[in-house]
Each structure stands twice: as structure tokens, then as C-alpha cells.
Amino acid sequence: MNGLDFGIVYESLPYLMQGLRFSLLLTVCAFATGMALGIGLALVQHLEIPVAAQLARGYVALIRSVPLILVLFWFFFLVPLVVGALVNGGRPVPIGGVWTAFITFSMFEAAYYSEIIRVGLRSLGRGQYEAAKALSLSTYKTYRYVILPQVVRIASPIILSQTIILFQDTSLVYVLSLTDLVGAASKIAQLNGRLVEMYLTVAAIYLAICCAASQLVAWLRRSHQAAINR
Amino acid sequence: MNPVPSGLPGEASHEKVIELDAVCKNYGRFRALDGIDLDVRRGERIIICGPSGSGKSTLIRCINRIETHDEGRIIVNGQILTEQLKDIATVRRDVGMVFQSFNLFPHLTILENCMLAPVQARGITKAEAREIAMHFLSKVHIPDQVHKYPGQLSGGQQQRVAIARALCMKPQIMLFDEPTSALDPEMVKEVLDTMVQLAAEGMTMLCVTHEMGFAREVADRVVFMDKGTVVECAAPSTFFTAPQSERAQDFLNQIIH
Structure with a gap:
């Protein structure tokens, strides 16, 4: 085997960065949509809204017991069939890899975020709810201004940890032939045969980003602790 | 907006603002309230006391x-509190509460803290809410700490802020649920002083407390509860010097040492 040649990595950096940009975009979108959906799922359970609460519970249980890669496949192969059967007279409606990735990740993460938020909701003392009631705040405003800001703050270290996992999981879009960071690296590696260099580089990039994010988590945890002890 | 209640100390009007009529409340098989009758007139100051588990807090809650x-049946400000009452918020807007x-x-x-409910539940502007909040925070002697967070204040200061927060809604009735029980002894006085001041301004007050000195000073009536019932209801001078029931005598002996 020849020596390692990182010069070739340098040449392919622009393409890798393009892949990284997709990974980050997918992470940010899945985070935003997943959080919004997850808060909704947590709230209908917390407020014990009839039917919706049971549906939310079932959804979370289902998603959490299926591997992400399987959900990606389901979505990619089954949803076109279902949509086709519903609106296109039985002919499949392809939704494409990119949409599959964005929708699947959002829905998948929603289940995990909802569990985090739900635990956070339970951790808040009932005094906060009572004080908001006594001040005649509506249920919506109670959650919007009193409860959720505290829950998100309490849960922020766990939310960030989950988001780091999400970022790493985005590499699974490789199975949909999408060009994320790993996808970009493997495509180049197959062209030039420099697998070791490419995968080492990608690992280093993941390591750098995740370490930075972990530092952020640790910092958040410390400052939250400080805020409580203040 | 409702006017700040007027009236002079010791001059409760004849208008009933709260009426309780045979009120019962169960927690499973435990009967927390067992047929409570109580009328409160505007401007009246009522102290509720009794052994723990007697239903005092449940009553004001x-x-x-x-x-x-x-x-x-419970009627507050002319509104009957029932399941059908859609807009409980309108009742709550006029009833402030301070928690242990x-x-x-x-x-x-x-x-x-003081601006949230006036803006979000009363719908007044932020500028107006800020002015009202500063007014009441000055009254409870916290005007220079308004940009701190609750965790940075002492217990006594926090409770005074809680009183100011409730007052910012311009309530007509104030409920106090053991407001000094969670405080260190040296902080009890500052909170009681605030409440005495409030009483002197003619606020209708219902206060669950074991601070008997405070009760003597401000109460129009002392309500003594035990096992979910009102055992005695009398002016403080009568209650403290000549309690009628044995249970009230025992209770007073225990807390006055």
C-alpha cells in the first residue's frame, strides 16, 4: 500500500463541504420541524387531550421501536405507493430522496424530542401551573410564556445531545444515494481509490463538530446549574 | 379596568363579594371540606386558621x-363557580393569590413577573404594565431589584414580589395561602408588614396563617377550621380571649405555647 496522500483530500474539499452543507441543513431542518412537532406531541399527551393523546403515544412508541434506516426505506418505497393509491389512480408518486430524508428525519426526531419535552413538563412543580392559573392566564399563554420556556431551558442539554446524535444519523441518507458528508467522501473515494484518507478526513470533521457541540452542552449544563443555585 | 377597591379599615361594606354555601370537597374518600358556609363582605379581612389537614388551604383554593x-355553591363577585362557567379567567382576574x-x-x-399577566391576561400595554408594576414593586420596597431574577432574592423579598405580582392585576380580593410559612423567621415581619399595609388600604383579604399577632392586628373575623368544617367564626378579640369550642382552645394552647 502506498503512503497516505492528503493532497487529494485537499483537492476534493469543496465537494466534501458541499456534502457537509447538506448534512448540516438536514440537521437544522429536522431539528426545527422535529422540535415543533415534538412539542405538539408532548403537549397533547401532557394535557391528556382525548384521542390525540393516545395517537401521540402510539406514534412515539412506534417510531422509537423501529430503526431509522427502516423508516427511511419505508418512506422511500411505501409512501409513493400509498400516495399513488390515494390520488393517482394506483400509479406510484415518487417523492424523491431529498424529500424522503427531510420528512423522515423530522418525523423520527419529533418522537425523541417529544419524550424529552414530556419528561421536562413533568419535572416542573405544579406551583408554576397554579400561579399562572391564579393570574388568569389562559392555557395557551401559560404554556407559551411560563411552562415551555422553563422546560426547554431545563431540557436544553438533553435536546442538544439528541441533536448531536441526529447530526451523526444524517449519514444514513447514504442509503438514499444522497450526497451528504459521508456520501460525498465515498463517491470521491470510489473514483480515486483513496478510501482511508477520505474516511479519516470525514471522521475528523465529525469529531470536530461533535466535540464543539458537546462543549456547548457542558457549558449549558453548567450555566443552568448556576442559574438554579443563584 | 376595575377600580382599586376603596374603603376604610374596619369598615367593611354590606356587599357580599364571596358567598360559600354548604361547600364540600372530596379527595377520593377523604372529605377535605364538609359543608362550609361563609360570607365575605367587601373590605373584610378574614383569617383562617386550624390544624394541618383541616381544609384551610383547600377552602381558599x-x-x-x-x-x-x-x-x-360558591359565588365570587356575583359569578357562580360551576363546570358551566366558561370564563373562569374573568373571575380569576379579580382574585389575587399568594402562595406559601x-x-x-x-x-x-x-x-x-409582574408584567406578564397584566399584559397577557388583562391586555394592557407594556408601558402601562411597567408603570403599574413599578408602582407596586416600590410599595413592597423592591424597586431597585426589578431586573434581578427571583433566585437572586431572599425568601422574604420573593414573597413581597409575589404580593406585588398579584396586585398588578388590580384584584378586588386577595387570597393568601400560608404566605409566611416557608420563610426564615427573620423575614416573616417584612412580609406581614406588607400585608398589614394592604389591609389598611381596605383590600378584601382571606388569609390562611398561623401568625396570630397578625390576625389580632388586622382581622375582622377569625375562622377556625377543623376536619373540613368551620368550628368557630368570631372577631379576634372574642376568639383569642374566649374561644367557645374545646378544639379551638386546644389549638390556641398549642400554637401560643
Whole structure:
């Protein structure tokens, strides 16, 4: 085997960065949509809204017991069939890899975020709810201004940890032939045969980003602790 | 907006602002309230005392419907509290409450704590809410700490903020649920002083407390409860010097040492 040649990595950096940009975009979108959906799922359970609460519970249980890669496949192969059967007279409606990735990740993460938020909701003392009631705040405003800001703050270290996992999981879009960071690296590696260099580089990039994010988590945890002890 | 209640100390009007009629409340098989009858007139100051588990807190928590009663009738400001009452918020707007454990919102500053409900539930402007908040925070002697967070204040200061927060809604009735029980002894006085001041301004007050000195000073009537019933209801001079029931005598002996 020849020596390692990182010069070739340098040449392919622009393409890798393009892949990284997709990974980050997918992470940010899945985070935003997943959080919004997850808060909704947590709230209908917390407020014990009839039917919706049971549906939310079932959804979370289902998603959490299926591997992400399987959900990606389901979505990619089954949803076109279902949509086709519903609106296109039985002919499949392809939704494409990119949409599959964005929708699947959002829905998948929603289940995990909802569990985090739900635990956070339970951790808040009932005094906060009572004080908001006594001040005649509506249920919506109670959650919007009193409860959720505290829950998100309490849960922020766990939310960030989950988001780091999400970022790493985005590499699974490789199975949909999408060009994320790993996808970009493997495509180049197959062209030039420099697998070791490419995968080492990608690992280093993941390591750098995740370490930075972990530092952020640790910092958040410390400052939250400080805020409580203040 | 409702006017700030007027009236001079010791001059409760004849207008009833709260009526309780055979009110019962069960927690499973435990009967927390067992047929409570009580009328409160505007400007009246009522101290509720009794052994723990006697239903004192449950009683005042039913008045702003933080707890729901099971039987009987509660009328607050002319509104009957029932399941059918869609807009409980309108009743709650006129009834302020102060809790044993303060229950300030820890993620908001003192000023924001006081402005949130007036803006979000009363719908007044932020500028107006700020002015009202500063007024009441000055009254409870916290004007220079308004940008701090609750966790940065002492217990006594937090409870005074909680009183100011409730007053910012311009309530006509104030409920106090053991406001000094969670405080260090040296902080009890500052909170009681605030409440005495409030009483002197003619606020209608219902206060669950074991501070008998305070009761003597401000109460128009002392309500003594035991096992979910009102055992005695009398002027403080009568209650403290010549309690009628044996249970009230025992209770007073225990807390006065």
C-alpha cells in the first residue's frame, strides 16, 4: 500500500463541504420541524387531550421501536405507493430522496424530542401551573410564556445531545444515494481509490463538530446549574 | 379596568363579594371540606386558621377555582363557580393569590413577573404594565431589584414580589395561602408588614396563617377550621380571649405555647 496522500483530500474539499452543507441543513431542518412537532406531541399527551393523546403515544412508541434506516426505506418505497393509491389512480408518486430524508428525519426526531419535552413538563412543580392559573392566564399563554420556556431551558442539554446524535444519523441518507458528508467522501473515494484518507478526513470533521457541540452542552449544563443555585 | 377597591379599615361594606354555601370537597374518600358556609363582605379581612389537614388551604383554593368543589355553591363577585362557567379567567382576574412557596416564574425577571399577566391576561400595554408594576414593586420596597431574577432574592423579598405580582392585576380580593410559612423567621415581619399595609388600604383579604399577632392586628373575623368544617367564626378579640369550642382552645394552647 502506498503512503497516505492528503493532497487529494485537499483537492476534493469543496465537494466534501458541499456534502457537509447538506448534512448540516438536514440537521437544522429536522431539528426545527422535529422540535415543533415534538412539542405538539408532548403537549397533547401532557394535557391528556382525548384521542390525540393516545395517537401521540402510539406514534412515539412506534417510531422509537423501529430503526431509522427502516423508516427511511419505508418512506422511500411505501409512501409513493400509498400516495399513488390515494390520488393517482394506483400509479406510484415518487417523492424523491431529498424529500424522503427531510420528512423522515423530522418525523423520527419529533418522537425523541417529544419524550424529552414530556419528561421536562413533568419535572416542573405544579406551583408554576397554579400561579399562572391564579393570574388568569389562559392555557395557551401559560404554556407559551411560563411552562415551555422553563422546560426547554431545563431540557436544553438533553435536546442538544439528541441533536448531536441526529447530526451523526444524517449519514444514513447514504442509503438514499444522497450526497451528504459521508456520501460525498465515498463517491470521491470510489473514483480515486483513496478510501482511508477520505474516511479519516470525514471522521475528523465529525469529531470536530461533535466535540464543539458537546462543549456547548457542558457549558449549558453548567450555566443552568448556576442559574438554579443563584 | 376595575377600580382599586376603596374603603376604610374596619369598615367593611354590606356587599357580599364571596358567598360559600354548604361547600364540600372530596379527595377520593377523604372529605377535605364538609359543608362550609361563609360570607365575605367587601373590605373584610378574614383569617383562617386550624390544624394541618383541616381544609384551610383547600377552602381558599376553591375560591379562585384552582381546586374544584364537589357540592354546594360558591359565588365570587356575583359569578357562580360551576363546570358551566366558561370564563373562569374573568373571575380569576379579580382574585389575587399568594402562595406559601411564592411560585414566582424563575425564568423571568422581577419586573417581567409582574408584567406578564397584566399584559397577557388583562391586555394592557407594556408601558402601562411597567408603570403599574413599578408602582407596586416600590410599595413592597423592591424597586431597585426589578431586573434581578427571583433566585437572586431572599425568601422574604420573593414573597413581597409575589404580593406585588398579584396586585398588578388590580384584584378586588386577595387570597393568601400560608404566605409566611416557608420563610426564615427573620423575614416573616417584612412580609406581614406588607400585608398589614394592604389591609389598611381596605383590600378584601382571606388569609390562611398561623401568625396570630397578625390576625389580632388586622382581622375582622377569625375562622377556625377543623376536619373540613368551620368550628368557630368570631372577631379576634372574642376568639383569642374566649374561644367557645374545646378544639379551638386546644389549638390556641398549642400554637401560643
